[in-house]
């Protein structure tokens with residue numbers, strides 16, 4: 444038998460911001476599709492109109508655009524299997540509901556919510572299934588004429604899947620192996636509601652996976668309980684030969700303690716659980732996003748890729764292309780993956796180091812502008828050099844400001860404890876001498892200046908640490924920062940002298 448072409452899908456419901464776990468699911472689908480030369484489909488599962496949130500679809504698309512995860516077809520991408528939005532496929536689902544009804548694999552149920560509620564009160568652990576369905580109001584128990592009359596009268600009904608009891612259902616999961624459950628624990632799931640003429644998630648999901656020729660269903664662990672039902676649905680339609688292979692990804696767990704990662708963990712510990720900032724249209728609540736918090740998309744991808752999978756050695760830094768080569772779906776772990784957000788910060792630091800200084804300088808510009816710096820007054824070469832001197836000290840681009848402020852504004856205050864330690868009665872005189880020495884330097888670049896100044900300190904027998912720290916205090920405003928003569932080279936002679944002069948006047 445010829446191998447089926449790999450076609451996978453990411454199928455979010457537009458019910459709000461995309462959770463970071465959903466991003467990981469999409470990423471794994473993407474990696475799997477790319478490495479098999481397959482297709483990645485973007486499908487919108489919006490059959491639950493009550494939970495629809497405006498803007499969610501656009502948000503999800505923008506998130507992947509930012510992250511560089513590309514889809515081959517689907518909503519907003521086009522393709523030959525559309526429409527890709529489930530709310531636009533009503534007629535297709537109706538047809539397949541009828542197939543199940545005609546073959547006796549499903550039936551109509553007229554029980555009202557009140558009747559169902561009464562049953563639940565009467566029968567402990569009531570479940571609509573083989574043991575109870577014959578005591579309910581449905582097309583299996585009511586005479587045919589009555590069923591026709593109820594429909595003609597416009598009474599609302601649902602279509603339920605008739606699950607045969609006492610059968611072991613096997614889900615062959617790429618990650619979890621053979622998962623077996625007995626069909627008796629399943630209820631006769633609602634597949635369709637006449638009230639909104641829409642199918643439920645289960646029916647729409649498997650009809651679409653079938654029609655869109657999906658080869659592998661890669662999704663979060665929370666969907667594992669639905670998988671046996673899906674297997675039975677495939678069988679009811681006679682589609683078991685083309686049934687996709689399942690892979691249920693491990694849960695994302697809290698950074699500390701037990702249980703699954705929640706938005707509250709993020710709020711409590713200060714990390715985003717959404718790719719982009721999200722403005723909830725109902726509550727007005729604003730939730731932080733990885734993008735707005737200053738994460739680089741490459742860092743987020745790399746971090747997420749390792750939550751539930753690893754390359755089998757200790758390699759941690761991997762580009763998207765490398766991940767495509769190395770990723771192995773069957774090597775994903777079954778056990779939940781701790782969401783170590785600090786590792787995410789570490790990845791961001793590593794990617795800042797790996798990116799060119801030019802690129803980081805470009806990202807630094809808006810930060811400078813936000814701090815009132817007229818960026819156009821500085822050459823790209825200057826900004827790039829500044830970045831090269833301080834970028835090893837930051838985890839986020841926005842933190843460059845704190846490290847590099849003095850390259851753009853002269854200090855107007857001086858760190859008190861440094862002043863106490865390094866600025867004594869004699870210092871102004873020595874700084875005055877230093878100014879003369881600096882004035883005399885022709886090549887003001889780092890190394891030559893350093894040689895001359897160090898030579899002068901040595902010759903005079905001054906205390907190296909005291910002089911150099913006073914010098915630094917005058918130029919930077921505190922006793923820290925990159926190599927002193929790299930700083931003065933960039934600031935230039937005039938600015939350096941002006942700053943020392945100002946410190947002598949002020950301190």
Ligand code: GLU
Pocket residue numbers: 454455456488648661662663666
């Ligand atoms: N619409 C489901 C979700 O929001 C899709 C689940 C699946 O991939 O089958 O995650």
